[in-house]
Amino acid sequence: MSYKLIYAVEWSCAIMAVEEMKLVILETSDIHGNMIPINYANNEKTKNGISKIASIIKEERSSNKNIILIDNGDMLQGTPLTYYYAKVDKRDKNPIIDVLNFLKYDAAVIGNHEFNYGMDILNSSIKQSNFPWISANILNEDTSKPIFGKPYIIKKFQNGLRVGVLGLTTKYIPNWENSDIIKGISFEDVVKTAEKWIGILKEKEKVDLVVVSYHGGFERDLDTGKPTESLTGENQAYELCIKVKGIDVLLTGHQHRFIENKYVNGVLVLQPGNAANAIGRVEVNLKMHNNVWKVIDKKSKLVYCEKRESQVEIENIVKDIEKDTQNWLDKCMGNINGDMTVKDYMNIRTKDNALIEFINKVQMDSASVDISNTALFDNKSTGFPSKVTMRDIVSNYVYPNTLKVIRIKGNDIKEALEKSASYFANYDGKSIKVNPRFTTPKPQHYNYDMWEGIDYEINISKPAGKRITKLDYKGSPLDMKKEYDVVMNNYRAGGGGNYSMFKGKPVIKDIPIDMSELIANYILSRGTINADVDGNWKVVHD
Missing domain, CATH: 3.60.21.10 (Metallo-dependent phosphatases)
Incomplete structure (x- = not known):
């Protein structure tokens, strides 16, 4: 060659x-x-x-x-x-x-x-x-x-x-x-x-x-x-x-x-x-x-x-x-008197319970208002045991949310409750199920809110948009035209989760401290927390 x-x-x-x-x-x-x-x-x-x-x-x-x-x-x-x-x-x-x-x-x-x-x-x-x-x-x-x-x-x-x-x-x-x-x-x-x-x-x-x-x-x-x-x-x-x-x-x-x-x-x-x-x-x-x-x-x-x-x-x-981080997570914050653990996620979301009521109480205490909403973010939360550590707090409140107090009308509250009520599928007469829109293609359990400071019922036998069959504030029907100051996390206050009724509303108070820190401080300052439930809301069906 x-x-x-x-x-x-x-x-x-x-x-x-x-x-x-x-x-x-x-x-x-x-x-x-x-x-x-x-x-x-x-x-x-x-x-x-x-x-x-x-x-x-x-x-x-x-x-x-x-x-x-x-x-x-x-x-x-x-x-x-x-x-x-x-x-x-x-x-x-x-x-x-x-x-x-x-x-x-x-x-x-x-x-x-x-x-x-x-x-x-x-x-x-x-x-x-x-x-x-x-x-x-x-x-x-x-x-x-x-x-x-x-x-x-x-x-x-x-x-x-x-x-x-x-x-x-x-x-x-x-x-x-x-x-x-x-x-x-x-x-x-x-x-x-x-x-x-x-x-x-x-x-x-x-x-x-x-x-x-x-x-x-x-x-x-x-x-x-x-x-x-x-x-x-x-x-x-x-x-x-x-x-x-x-x-x-x-x-x-x-x-x-x-x-x-x-x-x-x-x-x-x-x-x-x-x-x-x-x-x-x-x-x-x-x-x-x-x-x-x-x-x-x-x-x-x-x-x-x-x-x-x-x-x-x-x-x-x-x-x-x-x-x-591990040493910090094992630091004890305080004690729970009663049961604040999570055993059934659907049960948590269908009637008032100690864990959600506690989170709402922390928010109301931090903001000095008497109406609050929060969510159980996912189906992994275990709740708080009798001795609460930082590990328990950050495991249950997984987002670095801060709080805002916004001023909204009674009609906005009702609209938000109807939005949350759409979390449930139409009742089939057998069992309570989650609306697929909240599970597919991505789980959105964090977009179902539970409220404290108002009394309400969600009837899932009713069509979506007409499920709030009771809505009271301090023993009387909520005034749809009156303004109320409500505390919620910054994600929701900005309309996150398609809660458009909150978007652009006046911000009365901004609390730039992470919720996990607020929860820890609340427990530390009190030592022992009672797992109370006032039963202010529930999900019902005909």
């Missing part, structure tokens, strides 16, 4: 080597501080955690050289460890960011819960990160530019492939977050923002592939396009797929859903659940044609970490703060 022939063969092989390639995109989302596999309520081992996800990331990197690793938001808040760092013992470095740095994330998207601990925590976490936080639609009101820096990243590969990853965040944050925390920040519509920046990615940056990482979910059924919730703008993933041209892959989150290998209008979509139960994996196969990379096929799947080993490197990063 001649030298020229050998050279030609080698050159041909070199061309073939770059004609086709496989790109892998890995997505985590809604991790909510779950670093290690542990249930803080009882310290039992769990099947989830970033330390287990890390083994999947390591495996992918060992078998694929073209990888992008993205976190889609809601990483910094959600466990006692994150609360302890933010509220009790703030150290020089956020351990969550230390973990993300170790795993070499390429970028992270700002989630709505990133704001929960305030801008100081968020800004210091961003500064500590070895990767950019991207969100193109969260703007500085003064400059109209992305407030956290980059709206997107460009990932370049040796074979010339250029991948653009655009970050977007649900625009609904002002409806949940305390206004003082997000002062000076605007949250723009994600569809309009995507149209603008994808144009830039295509025309100016000359990317070959567009990936959108959106901390938001789907507002419509992926197959039929029919609305699955009120179209408030909280979730616009379906709209992004339909209205915005040029998206190849859409990474989503926020709804805690497990979605894999689905397509909407030709866009490959993915959502990897929550609490580090799984990591989303996208595989895109490309081929060079006329010096342009073309997508041959694309697919996605969820890789669950249930059977993976927890990586000791991650455990070591959080070891010190984990130990301190």
